[in-house]
Amino acid sequence: MPHPTKFIIDFDSTFTQVEALDILGEISLLNDPDREIKLKAIKDITDKGMEGTVTFRDSLIQRIDILKATKSQIADLILELKQKVSKSFERNKEFLQDNAANIYIVSNGFRDFIIPIVGDYGIHEDNVFANEFVYDEADNIVDFNRENPLSQNNGKAETIRKINLEGEIYVIGDGYTDYEIKKSGLANKFYAFTENVNRPKVTREADHIAPSLDEILYVNNLNTKFSYPKSRIKVLLLENVHQIGVDLLNAEGYEVEVVSSAMSEEELCEKIKTVSILGIRSKTNVTKKVLENANRLIAVGAFCIGTNQIDLETCQEKGIAVFNAPFSNTRSVVEMAIAEIIFLMRNFVDKTASMHQGNWDKSATGSFEIRGKKLGIVGYGNIGAQLSVLAENMGLNVFYYDVIEKLALGNATKVNSLDELMSTCDIISLHVDGRKDNENVINRKKIELMKPGSYLLNLSRGHVVDIPAVRDAILSGRLAGCAFDVFPEEPKNNKEPFVSELIGLPNTILTPHIGGSTLEAQENIARFVPGKIMEYINTGNTYNSVNFPNIQLPFLQNAHRLIHIHMNEPGVLAKINQILANFEINIVGQYLKTNEKIGYVITDIDKAYSNEALDALKHIPGTIRFRVLY
Numbered sequence: 001m002p003h004p005t006k007f008i009i010d011f012d013s014t015f016t017q018v019e020a021l022d023i024l025g026e027i028s029l030l031n032d033p034d035r036e037i038k039l040k041a042i043k044d045i046t047d048k049g050m051e052g053t054v055t056f057r058d059s060l061i062q063r064i065d066i067l068k069a070t071k072s073q074i075a076d077l078i079l080e081l082k083q084k085v086s087k088s089f090e091r092n093k094e095f096l097q098d099n100a101a102n103i104y105i106v107s108n109g110f111r112d113f114i115i116p117i118v119g120d121y122g123i124h125e126d127n128v129f130a131n132e133f134v135y136d137e138a139d140n141i142v143d144f145n146r147e148n149p150l151s152q153n154n155g156k157a158e159t160i161r162k163i164n165l166e167g168e169i170y171v172i173g174d175g176y177t178d179y180e181i182k183k184s185g186l187a188n189k190f191y192a193f194t195e196n197v198n199r200p201k202v203t204r205e206a207d208h209i210a211p212s213l214d215e216i217l218y219v220n221n222l223n224t225k226f227s228y229p230k231s232r233i234k235v236l237l238l239e240n241v242h243q244i245g246v247d248l249l250n251a252e253g254y255e256v257e258v259v260s261s262a263m264s265e266e267e268l269c270e271k272i273k274t275v276s277i278l279g280i281r282s283k284t285n286v287t288k289k290v291l292e293n294a295n296r297l298i299a300v301g302a303f304c305i306g307t308n309q310i311d312l313e314t315c316q317e318k319g320i321a322v323f324n325a326p327f328s329n330t331r332s333v334v335e336m337a338i339a340e341i342i343f344l345m346r347n348f349v350d351k352t353a354s355m356h357q358g359n360w361d362k363s364a365t366g367s368f369e370i371r372g373k374k375l376g377i378v379g380y381g382n383i384g385a386q387l388s389v390l391a392e393n394m395g396l397n398v399f400y401y402d403v404i405e406k407l408a409l410g411n412a413t414k415v416n417s418l419d420e421l422m423s424t425c426d427i428i429s430l431h432v433d434g435r436k437d438n439e440n441v442i443n444r445k446k447i448e449l450m451k452p453g454s455y456l457l458n459l460s461r462g463h464v465v466d467i468p469a470v471r472d473a474i475l476s477g478r479l480a481g482c483a484f485d486v487f488p489e490e491p492k493n494n495k496e497p498f499v500s501e502l503i504g505l506p507n508t509i510l511t512p513h514i515g516g517s518t519l520e521a522q523e524n525i526a527r528f529v530p531g532k533i534m535e536y537i538n539t540g541n542t543y544n545s546v547n548f549p550n551i552q553l554p555f556l557q558n559a560h561r562l563i564h565i566h567m568n569e570p571g572v573l574a575k576i577n578q579i580l581a582n583f584e585i586n587i588v589g590q591y592l593k594t595n596e597k598i599g600y601v602i603t604d605i606d607k608a609y610s611n612e613a614l615d616a617l618k619h620i621p622g623t624i625r626f627r628v629l630y
């Protein structure tokens with residue numbers, strides 16, 4: 001049943017993402033030597049027409065004169081425009097088709113290209129009000145129908161007056177001429193559509209600013225496709241997440257804010273209040289206090305490997321799913337470790353610094369090949385194991401220690417205690433995770449166990465090593481060198497100073513936590529993490545989540561999906577199913593997984609159900625979060 005409200009929708013920059021005459025210019029002026037100048041002139045005239053500094057009629061005359069387009073070029077334009085329909089119109093095609101009888105396109109553009117585009121969405125040509133080109137015998141566009149009110153200022157209001165619509169009338173558009181319909185008393189509401197263009201002069205006049213069609217349908221209870229408009233989902237990305245990630249989340253229709261540095265707890269406590277998706281890297285601590293303020297937060301994306309900076313348990317208790325990129329920068333860290341082992345054993349860093357001072361110090365003293373040396377890897381996870389493979393290929397003998405049982409790759413040898421590893425290897429490289437228990441795992445005692453003249457690398461987490469003990473070992477000559485990429489205290493951004501007791505020590509490589517900072521790694525991460533978050537939000541999939549039970553779900557077809565997150569206590573599933581039975585709701589599919597703390601139940605049901613049933617499900621004791629996917 002179509003909804004009785006009548007929608008008057010603008011075409012250029014509303015139904016489509018672009019101004020059609022700009023695109024027509026790109027086509028008709030393709031081989032014109034003054035193409036760029038003319039295209040710019042068309043844009044300028046369009047803007048002047050919008051601002052009202054040139055009358056709309058004059059702007060049309062001038063543009064058509066520059067365009068010199070033909071009928072066959074209109075056919076090309078239509079093909080282009082079909083690719084440029086606004087994303088939220090595309091998403092809500094079903095709504096537009098079902099309600100086509102009550103949808104009117106009123107535009108200062110041209111019927112010649114509008115009808116074929118909106119026709120694909122079920123909108124009948126009788127409901128399209130727009131200008132018409134005039135062609136000569138050779139099919140060149142030479143003029144437009146000057147009798148048409150839409151070729152003049154305030155033509156939209158005049159057109160609506162003539163068609164004499166009755167009932168509730170809503171106007172959707174991005175331009176001042178759309179607002180004029182409401183201003184003339186011919187519509188009940190004006191929605192300023194900002195998905196493609198945001199004009200303050202227009203949004204100021206709006207009854208409602210609509211970043212998407214989803215938003216308009218949502219506020220009018222007309223949403224059939226999305227239970228919640230994506231444009232209402234606020235994303236906050238901190239710490240210079242790669243632009244690809246920003247673009248992906250923007251393209252999904254979310255409202256994305258980007259901040260280049262990390263945030264302090266205090267700053268984040270304030271900022272998080274309106275945020276639904278938070279993206280961070282290693283520097284932002286998502287603490288219990290932050291999470292207490294995070295009542296809209298659905299998911300956290302760690303755009304890195306480590307998640308020790310996030311209070312994962314509190315996230316679980318609040319039904320916030322956490323995702324990371326477990327392999328995207330692994331290789332980058334390993335390559336850096338290999339390079340540093342060679343640099344340390346040849347004393348390259350001090351030698352090059354000395355050369356820059358004008359010194360020539362050619363000597364083999366304290367310089368060694370890495371071939372045949374014993375490399376001890378602490379933490380044989382993804383990074384440790386990959387380092388093992390590459391190091392062995394370069395001729396190192398690999399030994400490792402891990403707190404859990406791990407498959408030895410290649411010829412690597414498992415060692416049964418950390419002490420044994422520390423005391424027998426020439427190089428120790430740390431690749432443990434950042435759990436709290438790992439604080440000072442490499443303490444003074446462990447460092448004292450190391451072979452005289454050995455080397456220490458830490459590319460894992462700063463709190464794992466006792467820094468004053470390393471300083472003493474370097475100064476006493478027990479350690480021949482060390483490489484540190486991570487520190488107990490790291491600056492929040494590139495402007496804050498770096499302070500450490502390791503500054504100025506000999507054969508000591510210090511890097512600003514850049515193990516994973518390669519363009520390849522950052523791009524991989526920026527594709528991976530948003531992908532996981534969007535999948536979770538759109539389908540409920542938690543596969544790869546760090547803190548949620550992992551479920552890989554089938555596509556939702558012809559059903560609605562109930563997502564129920566609850567404390568893992570007995571009987572919740574039974575209660576869910578009891579409610580569904582009481583309301584005679586047919587279950588199409590059901591999936592449950594739990595971990596020690598929470599249960600995650602997905603129930604796909606037939607589309608016909610009452611809101612009371614949803615209400616009852618929401619109020620089952622122990623419910624943490626409940627949402628519905630259409």
Ligand SMILES: NC(=O)C1=CN([C@@H]2O[C@H](COP(=O)(O)OP(=O)(O)OC[C@H]3O[C@@H](n4cnc5c(N)ncnc54)[C@H](O)[C@@H]3O)[C@@H](O)[C@H]2O)C=CC1
Pocket residue numbers: 305306307326329330333378379380381382383384401402403404431432433434438441459460461485486513514515516517
């Ligand atoms: N410097 C940088 O830019 C980067 C640093 N990292 C850090 O590297 C570390 C390792 O990353 P992945 O290998 O991907 O993690 P992973 O989780 O795959 O491996 C960690 C391994 O350490 C073991 N482990 C934990 N505590 C241990 C201990 N006390 N003694 C011995 N073994 C212990 C675990 O059992 C596990 O096998 C993490 O701390 C991560 O945050 C990761 C990427 C970039």
Ligand SMILES: O=C(O)C(=O)COP(=O)(O)O
Pocket residue numbers: 281282283303304305306307329513514515516517
């Ligand atoms: O991936 C990790 O765990 C890292 O330590 C890299 O951190 P970053 O993203 O460079 O702040």
